[in-house]
Amino acid sequence: MGLAISRTLHTLLLGCGMLLLAPITPSATAAPTPLRVVAQEGTEPKFIPAGIGRVVGLCVDLFRAIERVEPNVVFVGDQQWLPLLRAHSELATHQHDALCAVQRTDERARQYIFLDPPLFQLRYQLIARADDTVVINNWDDVRKLGSKGVILTNRGYVTPEMLERIGGLQVDPSATSPAMNLQKLIAGRGRFFLHRAPGMQGFVERAGASQRVKILPTVLITTDVYMAMGTHVDPAVRLRVQRAIEQLEKSGEMTRLLKKWD
Structure with a gap:
């Protein structure tokens, strides 16, 4: 009787040991949450x-930096191009997760959630x-230039709305891309092209202009x-991304990325 009990306990202890020592299989580890994004055309x-x-x-570098800080999220789709207007539309209709x-x-504030702090600041200058x-x-x-001071901007971007609020300016918002406006400027179909930094000089150089x-x-x-x-x-996923952005800001990584692409 005692021997039987002893053998039973021995078997139970072995079983417990096997449970304790069993390795964690990949299926037991939660996969990162995928966040669907796109590469927005005309946004160098x-x-x-x-x-x-x-x-x-x-932004590609920023996605990878967030993933390093917060490995529980992964951005997918940044190698696929989409027109800017469609990118905004598909975020609003939940076909994508972030811009x-x-x-x-x-x-936009009625359609999306904007994460603080801001990623960086845009500086608008005339070309x-x-x-x-x-x-x-x-x-x-x-304004003093009148009809000789036409400003080229892009349809679907925020700049036409900004210039309308400023008032008294001659604006041509018909082009659909910065590259098109640069060619219009060179051809004399406008006096200025309002564009933004960081990245303005690189954009001009890549266009051969x-x-x-x-x-x-x-x-x-x-x-x-913003993101x-x-x-x-x-x-909870939005909070993870927000905290990662905060950490990149505090560590100086955001400043480094801006310098790289300015």
Whole structure:
């Protein structure tokens, strides 16, 4: 009787030991939460084409930096291009989960969740033809030019709305991409092209226009940009991304990325 009990206890202890020592299988480890994103066309330096099937840029680097800080999330889709207007539309309809470096507007605030703190600040400056001797210190200098001071902007971007609020300016918002506006400027179909830094000089150089246009030094508008996330995204996941952004800001990593792509 005692021997039987002893053997039973021995078997139970072995079983417990096997349970305690059993390795954790991959299925027991939670996979990172995927966040669907896209590469937004015409938004250099956020997303820059780098050969067939490859996208680089500030936002691509930022996604990877967030993943290093917060390994429980992973951004997928940043190698796939989508027009900017469609990218915004698909975030609003929950076909994607996040957009990188987005300006906050009242309409967008009703459709997305903007994470604080801001990622960085955009600086808007005018690009003119290289042989233009114009000096611009403020918007009044542009207004005085009247019909000879037409500003090219992009349809679907925030800039036409910003210029409308400033008022008294001649604006042509018909182009659908920065590259198209640069060509319009060179062709004399506008006096200025309002574009934004960081990344403005690199954009001009990649377009092969360094000798044909110049960036005027005056910063006329500044505005913050944020990580925007769909209202459908789990609040706990949004919080993880927000805390990762905060950590990148405190560590100086955001500043380093901005310098890399400015």
